[in-house]
Amino acid sequence: MIDMKEIVKKYQMGSQTVYALNGVTMKISDGEFVAVVGPSGSGKSTLMNIIGCLDVADSGQYELNGKPIAKYSERQLARIRNENIGFIFQGFNLLPNINALENVELPLIYQNLNHSRRKKQALDALERVGLSDRIRHRPGELSGGQQQRVAVARAIAGKPSMILADEPTGNLDTKTGKEIIGLLRELHNQGNTIVLITHDSTIAAQAQRCVYIEDGYVKGGVRT
Amino acid sequence: MIIQSLRMAFKSILANKMRSLLTMLGVIIGIIAVTVLISIAQGTTSSVTSSIESLGTNLLTVNIRSFRNNSLTVNGLIEFAEKESESIGNVAPIVSQSVTSKAGDITYSEGTLEATVPGYEKIRNLSVEYGRFLTQPDLDNRSYVAVVGTDVADELFGTRNILGEKIRINGYEFSVVGVLAEKGTTVSGSSDNRIIIPFTLGQRLLFSTGIRTFYVSANSPDVVTTAQSVLEEYLNGIFSTSTEVSTSGEISNSAYTVFNQSDMLTTITDTTNTLTLMLGGIAGISLLVGGIGIMNIMLVSVSERTREIGIRKAIGAARGAILIQFLIEAIVVSGLGGIIGLLLSMGLIVILTQALSISLALSPAVAEFAIGFSLLIGIVFGMYPANKASKLTPIDALRYEG
Numbered sequence A: 001m002i003d004m005k006e007i008v009k010k011y012q013m014g015s016q017t018v019y020a021l022n023g024v025t026m027k028i029s030d031g032e033f034v035a036v037v038g039p040s041g042s043g044k045s046t047l048m049n050i051i052g053c054l055d056v057a058d059s060g061q062y063e064l065n066g067k068p069i070a071k072y073s074e075r076q077l078a079r080i081r082n083e084n085i086g087f088i089f090q091g092f093n094l095l096p097n098i099n100a101l102e103n104v105e106l107p108l109i110y111q112n113l114n115h116s117r118r119k120k121q122a123l124d125a126l127e128r129v130g131l132s133d134r135i136r137h138r139p140g141e142l143s144g145g146q147q148q149r150v151a152v153a154r155a156i157a158g159k160p161s162m163i164l165a166d167e168p169t170g171n172l173d174t175k176t177g178k179e180i181i182g183l184l185r186e187l188h189n190q191g192n193t194i195v196l197i198t199h200d201s202t203i204a205a206q207a208q209r210c211v212y213i214e215d216g217y218v219k220g221g222v223r224t
Numbered sequence B: 001m002i003i004q005s006l007r008m009a010f011k012s013i014l015a016n017k018m019r020s021l022l023t024m025l026g027v028i029i030g031i032i033a034v035t036v037l038i039s040i041a042q043g044t045t046s047s048v049t050s051s052i053e054s055l056g057t058n059l060l061t062v063n064i065r066s067f068r069n070n071s072l073t074v075n076g077l078i079e080f081a082e083k084e085s086e087s088i089g090n091v092a093p094i095v096s097q098s099v100t101s102k103a104g105d106i107t108y109s110e111g112t113l114e115a116t117v118p119g120y121e122k123i124r125n126l127s128v129e130y131g132r133f134l135t136q137p138d139l140d141n142r143s144y145v146a147v148v149g150t151d152v153a154d155e156l157f158g159t160r161n162i163l164g165e166k167i168r169i170n171g172y173e174f175s176v177v178g179v180l181a182e183k184g185t186t187v188s189g190s191s192d193n194r195i196i197i198p199f200t201l202g203q204r205l206l207f208s209t210g211i212r213t214f215y216v217s218a219n220s221p222d223v224v225t226t227a228q229s230v231l232e233e234y235l236n237g238i239f240s241t242s243t244e245v246s247t248s249g250e251i252s253n254s255a256y257t258v259f260n261q262s263d264m265l266t267t268i269t270d271t272t273n274t275l276t277l278m279l280g281g282i283a284g285i286s287l288l289v290g291g292i293g294i295m296n297i298m299l300v301s302v303s304e305r306t307r308e309i310g311i312r313k314a315i316g317a318a319r320g321a322i323l324i325q326f327l328i329e330a331i332v333v334s335g336l337g338g339i340i341g342l343l344l345s346m347g348l349i350v351i352l353t354q355a356l357s358i359s360l361a362l363s364p365a366v367a368e369f370a371i372g373f374s375l376l377i378g379i380v381f382g383m384y385p386a387n388k389a390s391k392l393t394p395i396d397a398l399r400y401e402g
């Protein structure tokens, strides 16, 4: 359950203040599949980073699962990201020097799972994205689509309730992009909350609901 | 959590072999430079010191400068030594001069004639290989006998056991009654060119009267100062007219000088200490250069590592976990480098010991310092990016382009 009120995030660029988010108010319920749509530079990534506790707002309230984020310490926020949220980025953000399996195991290491459980969960996640035959490959030895699937596996390995995906198909061709969106739909069907950020309306159409953003404001929401 | 961090650190080291190796290389070079250079300095010092000690640190050399009132006699000196036997071992007057000696048609011009008394061999640590040293009857009878060094035997006869052979010096013929054991070349030059004859005979041959130079050995290095003061007291008694008492009450005497071998040792030790310090300085610079190497590699990888930290934080690593991982990584890499460096140093020292034929040893204090310093640099610069990046929000770390 995401509940945001009047969220403001600004950046100081020299003498100019850029309002990336200019008072965003929105709610996302558990189990929803929401697309956040808007043109480039409208503030979508900034919004996702705040939803995912990767960044903090300058003002406004943000409650996650009924609790205000402002009350949490750095350590507790790390734990929330670790256990409740799975991230998928446009640029994959995999560690280049370790293999697919080790990348998927990373969040599980920080969950202090024992070795065998960690390995089992990571292998399960890789199987769900169809990469069981590539677990020893390093990111550089995989195609873009495969790397993003490793990232999806990493996002779901810790069994979080919410998946945040920021332009996950941005670096992929249409066909592999569709496969990734297919994976997200599957995850949604299994009960996960999905927030998908995109500037592509045909991809947004796959979601249950769209939130339109422009210049840091929510312009409206549409149920599909 | 520590075990996880350890595992992470090892994974990260193995995953970034090149970076880990280069960092280790910095530590290795630093440690080798410091330990090897300092042990060379220390090895040289102790080899110089021990070669001086082999000349006898308990040796006092007396030179008489005054011709007047010189009532020193051989028997007087021997009586004095017997009276002061608590601190003084042997006394031996000496007259010496470079001479040309002959045997048959062969000439040897490098020899040093030393006219002295029995006991001289003890003072100078000489041992006799063949035959005997001078005896009291040789002295009493002014016998034409000689004890020679190995160079003399080699040059004149081509062999060493030359007892009974004759050598001629200044037209006088001496029979060889003893051959000294080889001493080899030391810092003070060759000492195997001696031709030792009875003091009484030498005085006559070299037209020398009285005693101008004599050696005194103290019983042990500990009593050298005592020996020196009883000796000076004795000499002040003989040369009483030259004695001056300074305003501070110290007695000085211009008639003689006493040269103390341990003074010389102190001088040399000071010199070699300076050498050690200098080599230590050079080694320190190497360590610093190694350290800068480590620093460089760590700083170059800052942006890569900052992104890595961003990713780790995004997927749930807290600041503490990241700091511990990087700390362990730095300790393992520089510690491993330290151990490798130390092993290589040991190997190098063994090789150098044989190549330079001086005994080198790795001083534990130096090894500890070198390892400590390298670890410190490795940790400080390994932690630097980690500490900086772990303070950023995950998103700032992910965006870092630095």
Ligand SMILES: Nc1ncnc2c1ncn2[C@@H]1O[C@H](COP(=O)(O)OP(=O)(O)O)[C@@H](O)[C@H]1O
Binding pocket: A011, A012, A013, A018, A019, A020, A038, A039, A040, A041, A042, A043, A044, A045, A046, A047
């Ligand atoms: N770190 C930053 N520093 C300065 N300006 C930023 C930063 N991040 C985002 N912005 C600005 O905030 C606005 C929104 O950016 P972003 O959320 O990335 O948009 P979107 O993801 O919709 O393309 C843009 O004008 C962008 O230039």
Ligand SMILES: [Mg+2]
Binding pocket: A044, A045, A046, A166, A167
């Ligand atoms: Mg964006």
